[in-house]
Amino acid sequence: MSVIAILVADGVPSQELTIPPAVFTTAARAYRQVVYEIRIASATGSRTVTTGEPPLDFAVPWGIEALDGAGTVLVTGHGAHRDPPSPEVAEALRASAARGCRMAAIGTGVFTLAATGLLDGRRALTSWPHQKDFVRLFPRVRVESTGDPTVVDGPFHTSAGVLGGLDLSVDLVERDHGWRVAAGTARQIMLPLYDKVVADREELEREIGDRTSIEATTRWLEENVHRPLTLADMADHAKVSVSSLNRRFRQRTGLSPLQYLLRARLHEAQLLLENTELPIERIAARTGFGSPANLRHHFQRRTGTSPRAYRAAHRRLTRVSALREETRDENGETRDES
Structure with a gap:
């Protein structure tokens, strides 16, 4: 023992x-x-x-x-x-x-x-x-x-x-x-955390998908998350008043324009954490958060974990998935490692 x-x-x-x-x-x-x-x-x-x-x-x-x-x-x-x-x-x-x-x-x-x-x-x-x-x-x-x-x-x-x-x-x-025991343990521990973050992102993608009469502006926001956009900038792009912009966003997405922009920035940050080796400082700049501290603050509030911990968990889960595939036998059955 x-x-x-x-x-x-x-x-x-x-x-x-x-x-x-x-x-x-x-x-x-x-x-x-x-x-x-x-x-x-x-x-x-x-x-x-x-x-x-x-x-x-x-x-x-x-x-x-x-x-x-x-x-x-x-x-x-x-x-x-x-x-x-x-x-x-x-x-x-x-x-x-x-x-x-x-x-x-x-x-x-x-x-x-x-x-x-x-x-x-x-x-x-x-x-x-x-x-x-x-x-x-x-x-x-x-x-x-x-x-x-x-x-x-x-x-x-x-x-x-x-x-x-x-x-x-x-x-x-x-x-x-050994790695097989560690991989199986990590999968059981981390899947609830990872599933929560993925579900959160899917919710965001549904919100982004419902953009009927504001499609051009939402697409523009998603393409410009790195910029320090204001309500006035968004209203100017949509060619409406700020009050009309707020009303349309809440009707179509359930969010204010600034809330929508924050969600889009977090969505982009998650994708960069999962799919690139960019340092946190670069990701903060590319997603409009400005500083790593600001990115960490909003990421923690939204997902319950830090950007660095999320990236580590994603890498560990990816490794676990790959290792599980390696342990499958010719009939597609997972071998008992216990």
């Missing part, structure tokens, strides 16, 4: 608390050769509060002793990540690394791991909004900015982004049990 200790503290992002256990338990449920013991641990007390709406107050079943005997220690992000860990936590992390334990960190959890000195001279990854703070606090750690969701340097695994814990956890499953 492989023991995975997940170290949390107050202010842990909800997805970092829930996604890694979901990956490991899904793998164990789907494949009989996979056996994981998950220990949720905290050195700060028996209760921990997550971020999110609403915040979740939950009981933590393990203390710092959970790290003893663990094969993997995974440190999540938390609210006070800039503060050095307690001597108890630092000592436990160093002891785990010294006995050859696999060490991992999600998001701002890398601050805690780096504060022990274990990452000095190594490559690591953290969430983009915190990179400047991380570089200032830990100049001996080489921060990666390649766009990859995970970075591995020896026994140290770090990840970033809203779904960084997903990629890191699936990668750990692959290292433990």
